[in-house]
Amino acid sequence: MKAVVLGTGGWGTALALVLLDNGHDVTLWSRTPAKAAELEKTRENPLLKGVPLPEGLKITGDLSCLEGAELAVSAPPSFAVRETGKRIAPYLGRDTVLVSVSKGIERNTNLRMSQVLREAAGSACRIVALSGPSHAEEVGLRLPTGCVAACPEREAARFVQEAFMNENFRVYTSYDIVGVELAAALKNVIALSCGICAGLGFQDNTKALLMTRAMAEITRLGEHMGGQRRTFGGLAGVGDLIVTCTSMHSRNNRAGILIGQGKSVQEAMEAVGAVVEGYYAAESVHQLAGREGVEMPICRCAYEVLYQGRAARDVVPELMGRAGKDELLGTAWL
Numbered sequence: 001m002k003a004v005v006l007g008t009g010g011w012g013t014a015l016a017l018v019l020l021d022n023g024h025d026v027t028l029w030s031r032t033p034a035k036a037a038e039l040e041k042t043r044e045n046p047l048l049k050g051v052p053l054p055e056g057l058k059i060t061g062d063l064s065c066l067e068g069a070e071l072a073v074s075a076p077p078s079f080a081v082r083e084t085g086k087r088i089a090p091y092l093g094r095d096t097v098l099v100s101v102s103k104g105i106e107r108n109t110n111l112r113m114s115q116v117l118r119e120a121a122g123s124a125c126r127i128v129a130l131s132g133p134s135h136a137e138e139v140g141l142r143l144p145t146g147c148v149a150a151c152p153e154r155e156a157a158r159f160v161q162e163a164f165m166n167e168n169f170r171v172y173t174s175y176d177i178v179g180v181e182l183a184a185a186l187k188n189v190i191a192l193s194c195g196i197c198a199g200l201g202f203q204d205n206t207k208a209l210l211m212t213r214a215m216a217e218i219t220r221l222g223e224h225m226g227g228q229r230r231t232f233g234g235l236a237g238v239g240d241l242i243v244t245c246t247s248m249h250s251r252n253n254r255a256g257i258l259i260g261q262g263k264s265v266q267e268a269m270e271a272v273g274a275v276v277e278g279y280y281a282a283e284s285v286h287q288l289a290g291r292e293g294v295e296m297p298i299c300r301c302a303y304e305v306l307y308q309g310r311a312a313r314d315v316v317p318e319l320m321g322r323a324g325k326d327e328l329l330g331t332a333w334l
């Protein structure tokens, strides 16, 4: 099958390798021709150190590589999804299945990534969201990993499952694209909060408390917006939450730790040196919670710390001092 991966970040590159391992004809597209030339020369992406890019992987800066592609994978950071969608629109065929792997909510519009792609790239092709607990670094090393391919059209989800699935990369299908995309984006806010919690010096009990109760919050919001509750207990939800909150691969976690240790938000983001999606997602969640009338105390506190200069340590007594609740009343995510 002819496949194109759009974006030479860690994730786009790792997914291109999965497709190549499966015997597909794969092209990796970079929006900057210089980056394409560099990768062609070095045959290694610095974001996936020690993972060679085999000669069989085509690398280009020319979007005409999309002509005749059956599968196109959109892998820019979430803020660049609209721009990427607009650029690729003229090259997409009616039969191309477009796979969205960016995790985020678009700023200002609060749209999910597949909705942004639909608006930007047009209505012709089918769009599948692929998400789950999957650090690019580990996928590049061919370590066992699982994701979920979500689309209301089951045939399209199965097509993506077949394209990616191999002995190192397990893919489940789901019809719940709304839940999968919301879980993927919203959990970044929890990862950032969990990092802040660790940076403040709290330990395992506190992090587990935060992760579980924050998951209850985002499940409430996700359900309100049309997602399935069970999705939040699956790979794109709790699976991704575990991997993001417990790993130093996670930029959200790392940025949070620095903020908890006293760095300003800007200093922390600069120190991480790459897009911290949870920072932007925190603003979207705040707006969506207000719009949907969903109570999200942890996400609200995260917003106040990240955007309103509130000291992280000050939110702890507020959250711990909330009135007693029953755990099962309207909050369980399984």
Ligand SMILES: NC(=O)c1ccc[n+]([C@@H]2O[C@H](COP(=O)([O-])OP(=O)(O)OC[C@H]3O[C@@H](n4cnc5c(N)ncnc54)[C@H](O)[C@@H]3O)[C@@H](O)[C@H]2O)c1
Binding pocket: 006, 007, 008, 009, 010, 011, 012, 030, 031, 047, 075, 076, 077, 078, 080, 083, 084, 101, 102, 103, 104, 134, 135, 136, 137, 274, 275, 277
């Ligand atoms: N890194 C991971 O392990 C991982 C895993 C799962 C999902 N994701 C998601 O995949 C998306 C991409 O992640 P990544 O880690 O590969 O990101 P990255 O920041 O390393 O790379 C993004 C790539 O997108 C491309 N791009 C296109 N337009 C761009 C623009 N305007 N500005 C900057 N870059 C632009 C560039 O090639 C860039 O290298 C994110 O939404 C992320 O949440 C990442």
